[in-house]
Amino acid sequence: MTLLKQFLSNFSNSIFEGSYVEKSQCIFILITLAGALLAILLALTLLIVPDRFFAMNREGYQELREIASLCSLYSLILYMAGNFIKQGNNRWYAHLCLYSYAMVNALILLYIGAYSIGTGIALAGAPLIGLIIFDKRLTFSSLFIGLVILAGFTLLVQLEIINYSPIIIDHKTPNKDPVWLITMFTFVIGHLALLIAIGDVSIKRWKQREAEVTYLSATDPLTQLANRRTLMKEYKREYLKGMRTEQPLSIFLVDLDHFKQVNDTYGHLSGDIALKSAAKTLKATVRETDVVGRYGGEEFLAILPNTGSQAAVQIADRFRRALQALLIELPDQQRLQLTASIGLNTRIPESLEDLDHFLAETDAALYLAKENGRNQVSIVKEEGDLPSSSLERS
16 A cells, blocks of 8 residues: 555656646656556456457457557557656657557547547546646647547548448447447546546646645745735734733734844855744744734744733743843854844734824834833833833833
8 A cells, every 4th residue: 555655646746847848758658557447447358258249340349459569569669668767858759659559549449439438537537637747848749749640540441442330230229249349448438547546636736736826925935934914914913803802912022132243244144044043033932823924024923812920021031041142053153143023012902093093102112222222122101092102121
């Protein structure tokens, strides 16, 4: 079971993310398996089903079985050949693959009858599969080749050069013939299974990539914390939640002290390393229920739901002390120490009109921390409009 899962995983990766050769080899695997399955089923039918139930041309049956075997062998050879050209210009190999796929299907349609439900399923499913795996040019060119071959067979049938569905004697009731039924079943179910499987994997991949896009749109690419837009969304959500539950909400703004000097002295690459280290430290300091993100530049914002002033001060000061104790490894064996100024505010949200004012108070506390000597936590003492002098130093 583990080997099967690994094979299916590798197969899907090759189908969607592989080179033209790897994608083409997957198609050849499918042709080989389909041809081998068809040949086996036809052989078993001849052994199991009594002669009186056959309404078929045994010569046509023999030809179909040989063609199915040859198609499997041909596909297997081309699959092996692909292992030697993976590093080269391989677009021609993809053309060969898809043209071979069209040719094999056209040959099968010749023997089971082109005017059937199987033809419709194949003509609808095969191009859709091709468009998912390959580009439009490859897909439509192979579809054109397949239609030309099919049209050629149809013309030969009309000119009575070849017989229509040569495995069947009585074309009025072909559904009574087990060989026709098995051949049609294999042909139709193969296309449907492939279409459903690829469709399922495609949906999963699209959902995965949609999740990745959502993550990227909500995340600061440097620090891997929430970006400002996400922070403001979470801030409003937690504020509204606090209004409903009447529980305290705490937030604190962080500004890395003298960070411009870090960029000027050590370079922007070192500045990026310092920002990532500060972000990692902040993330490790807060609780899992808290939200932290990059507010802008060297500023961070932490949102602490259901948290009173005393607990919030402990978390903010724990981060400040952890950052101060951190030795950041820079290129050329240099080390850097950072400090941070923090403005903190706590209240029980009462009105949505105070949403911006709550944040503005916190910002004022941050600037007071910087004015009072940096590397400290300044706290808004009480609710309401307060002058900066009423912000106390921690």
